[in-house]
Amino acid sequence: MNETRKRYLLAAAFLSGLTGLALLGLYDPARPGIFPPCPLRYFTGLYCPGCGSLRAIHQLLLGNVREAWALNPLTVMFLPFVSYGLVSEGLIHLRGRGLPQVFLPAIWIRALCAVVVLFGIVRNLPFHPFNLLAPGAPLHL
């Protein structure tokens, strides 16, 4: 892929990300309308590990950290790292060099994978304390 095309793609990705964030800030995904319901939740009634992420990011954009945490604590915890990584990826394509990175030993990445899968399982358990991990649960107690 040539450099110019790469930059166009990068600019397109950046702009769509920005548009997505603006939409998320303006419209609450918890209300029906602009954001479609999740197919997995619609058909199975299950929460996936990412369930509540969009609603959580919406609350974060409004400055409501507690509400965001209640919707998806994993998203709130990992968002700074994921954002840093995305900025770094963008910089790699722009100037050939990303931001300083910490090398994660393989065992950490496997642990992270296990945390994501386990979180997806236990937040579906319908009893205390695991029901606190379901999206928005503590707000309704």
Added chain:
Amino acid sequence: MFCPQCGASNPDGSAICIQCGRNLLPAAVPMPVQGVVLPLGQTVPNYLIFAILSTVFCCLPAGIPAIIFAAQVNGKLQAGDLAGALAASRNARTWCWVSFGIGLGSILIWLLLMALGIVNNLAHHY
């Protein structure tokens, strides 16, 4: 000598950093390790960020192998197996795209079903 990327202490004259796999040789010397050449100052990408994003937002069953291969990239780098790390890196990238593709495909089908009125937009959990 210390690795300019991760700061790990390496024996003098090392070809790659024992911790992060960065090429430590000067620019004039390309690094042939098992027939693989890594450009100076580059490490093997593990695509972890995209693996996590595609797991959470696109397709969990295809995202998990992407994260496992991301772990394998770093594991092989730690073991000094550059060729293995590059192979795992390609696998990680493939699984990220598979997950992204399935996710995008299902969202498009989903939007189509909603546009046709086959499913309604009253449920609002995302």
